[in-house]
Amino acid sequence: xxxxxxxQAITDAMRTELKNDDNVLxxxxxxxxxxxxxRATEGLQKEFGEDRVFDTPLAESGIGGMSIGLALTGFRPxxxxxxxGFVYETMDAISGQMARYRYRSGGTRPMPITVRSPFGGxxxxxxxxxxxxxxxxxxxxxxxxxxxxNPYDAKGLLISxxxxxxxxxxxxxxxxxxxxxxxxxxxxxxVELDKAAVKRExxxxxxxAYGAMVHSCLKxxxxxxxxxxxxxxxxxxxVAPVDYETILESVKKTNRAVVVQEAQKQAGIAANIVxxxxxxxxxxxxxxxLRVTAPDTVYAFTQAEEVWLPNHNTIVExxxxxxxx
Amino acid sequence: xxxxxxxxxxxxxFETFQILNEEGEIVxxxxxxxxxxxxxxxxxxxxxxxxxLDQRSIALNRQGRLGFYAPTAGQEASQLGSQFALExxxxxxxxxxDVPQLIxxxxxxxxxxxxxxxxxxxxxxxxxxxxVSPQIIIGAQITQxxxxxxxxxxxxxxxxxxxxxxxxxxSQGDFYEGINFAGAFGAQAIFVVQNNRFAISVPVEKQSxxxxxxxxxxxxxxxxxxxxxxxxxxxxxxxxDARERAVNGEGPTLIETLTYRxxxxxxxxxxxxxxxxxxxxxxxxxxxxxxxxxxxxxAKGLWSEEEENELIEKTKEEIKxxxxxxxxxxxxxxxxxxxxxxxxxxxxxxxxxxxxxxxESK
Ligand SMILES: Cc1ncc(C[n+]2csc(CCOP(=O)(O)OP(=O)(O)O)c2C)c(N)n1
Ligand SMILES: [Mg+2]
Numbered sequence: 017x018x019x020x021x022x023x024q025a026i027t028d029a030m031r032t033e034l035k036n037d038d039n040v041l042x043x044x045x046x047x048x049x050x051x052x053x054x055r056a057t058e059g060l061q062k063e064f065g066e067d068r069v070f071d072t073p074l075a076e077s078g079i080g081g082m083s084i085g086l087a088l089t090g091f092r093p094x095x096x097x098x099x100x101g102f103v104y105e106t107m108d109a110i111s112g113q114m115a116r117y118r119y120r121s122g123g124t125r126p127m128p129i130t131v132r133s134p135f136g137g138x139x140x141x142x143x144x145x146x147x148x149x150x151x152x153x154x155x156x157x158x159x160x161x162x163x164x165x166n167p168y169d170a171k172g173l174l175i176s177x178x179x180x181x182x183x184x185x186x187x188x189x190x191x192x193x194x195x196x197x198x199x200x201x202x203x204x205x206x207v208e209l210d211k212a213a214v215k216r217e218x219x220x221x222x223x224x225a226y227g228a229m230v231h232s233c234l235k236x237x238x239x240x241x242x243x244x245x246x247x248x249x250x251x252x253x254x255v256a257p258v259d260y261e262t263i264l265e266s267v268k269k270t271n272r273a274v275v276v277q278e279a280q281k282q283a284g285i286a287a288n289i290v291x292x293x294x295x296x297x298x299x300x301x302x303x304x305x306l307r308v309t310a311p312d313t314v315y316a317f318t319q320a321e322e323v324w325l326p327n328h329n330t331i332v333e334x335x336x337x338x339x340x341x
Numbered sequence: 342x343x344x345x346x347x348x349x350x351x352x353x354x355f356e357t358f359q360i361l362n363e364e365g366e367i368v369x370x371x372x373x374x375x376x377x378x379x380x381x382x383x384x385x386x387x388x389x390x391x392x393x394l395d396q397r398s399i400a401l402n403r404q405g406r407l408g409f410y411a412p413t414a415g416q417e418a419s420q421l422g423s424q425f426a427l428e429x430x431x432x433x434x435x436x437x438x439d440v441p442q443l444i445x446x447x448x449x450x451x452x453x454x455x456x457x458x459x460x461x462x463x464x465x466x467x468x469x470x471x472x473v474s475p476q477i478i479i480g481a482q483i484t485q486x487x488x489x490x491x492x493x494x495x496x497x498x499x500x501x502x503x504x505x506x507x508x509x510x511x512s513q514g515d516f517y518e519g520i521n522f523a524g525a526f527g528a529q530a531i532f533v534v535q536n537n538r539f540a541i542s543v544p545v546e547k548q549s550x551x552x553x554x555x556x557x558x559x560x561x562x563x564x565x566x567x568x569x570x571x572x573x574x575x576x577x578x579x580x581x582d583a584r585e586r587a588v589n590g591e592g593p594t595l596i597e598t599l600t601y602r603x604x605x606x607x608x609x610x611x612x613x614x615x616x617x618x619x620x621x622x623x624x625x626x627x628x629x630x631x632x633x634x635x636x637x638x639x640a641k642g643l644w645s646e647e648e649e650n651e652l653i654e655k656t657k658e659e660i661k662x663x664x665x666x667x668x669x670x671x672x673x674x675x676x677x678x679x680x681x682x683x684x685x686x687x688x689x690x691x692x693x694x695x696x697x698x699x700x701e702s703k
Contacts, residue, residue: 078518085488122465123681
């Protein structure tokens with residue numbers, strides 16, 4: 017075991033899979049020599065050579081399209097989009113192409129591609145670096161969207177994603193990259209995709225979140241505990257498809273739920289979850305299922321970012337609304 | 342004093358490469374490809390077959406028996422001359438008009454009809470047929486071609502990736518990204534732009550200030566050539582050369598073929614009289630790839646009217662049989678679709694699969 021930050025765990029996952037499978041290729045802008053702008057690929061080119069870990073020209077649609085071509089020749093590409101706000105440049109390659117290839121080819125052409133990308137607010141980036149665009153990806157049938165909240169999951173989920181024979185969008189919250197360390201096994205292991213984790217057991221209300229908001233929920237749960245409210249916290253880990261089974265089981269126990277996402281409110285992951293809860297468990301509910309989200313705007317410039325982002329206080333407020341309904 | 346500029350110098354260097362003129366005469370003996378009499382006849386057979394297939398497809402479409410179809414008449418030399426230069430292991434990434442290349446690369450005709458009809462089985466390449474189904478998004482296949490060509494290079498394969506797009510496609514960002522990536526990585530790739538002068542209704546002159554599409558290769562640092570796309574020998578020779586250089590590690594090539602589609606853009610209501618003149622149509626029909634190649638073969642004593650008529654009859658029979666086979670293929674269901682979207686069915690779809698199984702069993 018070693019103490020690792022999330023970014024170290026991510027590097028370790030790629031190293032593990034580069035070692036395990038000669039077909040794994042890691043590439044993107046500044047990914048080779050420089051080891052990535054966040055150092056996610058630190059040392060990998062040196063260890064595995066320029067043929068396996070390399071820099072690409074600066075063009076995201078090209079990176080996406082080339083990944084597809086490499087997959088067509090049997091490789092298992094792990095491209096990086098330097099910041100996920102740049103995904104618009106490669107929307108067709110992702111949503112119009114890799115997500116559909118298996119179906120389009122009558123089930124004959126798998127796309128074992130893992131698109132890695134940093135995202136998430138609170139780190140004072142310029143525009144279009146921090147936006148939470150997972151809802152856009154989740155809207156696309158054929159894509160799996162994975163968002164880890166901690167180093168242990170990050171390594172296990174990334175290994176599972178790379179081994180998966182369908183495309184995975186693997187989103188890494190920048191605020192979590194180096195915010196804490198935890199024990200991460202040096203040997204290989206996997207964390208199951210499409211499976212949520214109960215991070216804290218509770219009896220009064222279910223908090224559902226993913227990425228950095230999992231930590232805000234845990235902090236909120238601690239505050240709530242002081243007022244005698246016992247919150248259960250679920251970390252989705254895979255946001256598309258959602259593990260509704262785990263959520264419904266919890267809601268049937270607590271009879272109350274608040275769904276939390278850093279993204280704007282409209283048409284997101286949280287909206288999906290609220291719908292599913294009322295479709296499947298309405299008679300178990302003691303109160304409406306509420307959402308904690310950012311407002312329906314584009315991501316705020318730095319000066320307004322602090323207020324724009326949901327946090328443990330806004331979560332506590334919403335939970336109180338649900339408890340006092 | 343004017344600054345030193347390069348555009349004029351570059352454009353002057355892009356001449357149209359031709360071997361066989363409109364009269365069916367060899368005008369460029371030095372580049373005459375090394376093809377046996379049997380090869381020459383095979384090229385002719387394929388062009389005639391494809392012309393008949395186009396006529397039949399248009400008729401079938403009008404009877405409501407085909408579905409999506411993009412006519413090919415006029416473009417046979419561009420499509421089949423380039424495909425004839427390929428080996429079985431080469432990988433084709435076609436556009437929606439490039440079904441003939443797929444057929445000659447090994448896609449059974451009834452499957453081509455199933456593609457038109459919107460059945461997933463039309464998109465399943467048989468084992469060993471290195472190709473994907475026609476791309477609908479203009480340009481998306483071009484960046485993918487850079488990837489396949491790079492994959493082949495990494496694996497040390499003696500094979501190339503070849504893609505097709507049109508004069509409109511050469512305006513897409515993905516076109517520039519694709520040829521640039523291919524150049525940067527030394528991908529084993531060939532990019533064919535069939536310049537048939539129109540993107541639906543928009544003339545090529547409105548696509549770009551560039552005098553040729555071939556010259557766009559210069560900016561990507563790759564080889565580019567403009568070819569008479571109505572001359573099957575020139576298209577063959579240019580593709581063969583590009584293929585050889587690609588597998589020898591000498592980099593990718595952009596080939597612009599000057600051609601024309603006689604028919605409408607697709608069979609979904611396009612009316613070419615809205616944007617083309619009859620004079621222009623007639624001008625291009627004089628350049629017809631089959632007419633000139635027929636003259637060439639007849640002068641060599643390799644082709645006769647009788648042989649051609651026999652071939653036409655045989656082709657019509659084959660088409661009839663293929664349509665029948667397509668008719669006999671059970672309709673695609675939503676259950677089929679759900680089943681082949683993923684390797685492993687995600688939980689949300691499990692429920693929906695049951696729902697549609699139920700619906701479709703009635
Ligand atoms: C990305 C995208 N934009 C627009 C279209 C609609 N469209 C289909 S074909 C076409 C014209 C293409 O012209 P060209 O590239 O010259 O090929 P051609 O049809 O002449 O073979 C257009 C605009 C499309 N299919 N994809
Ligand atoms: Mg055109």
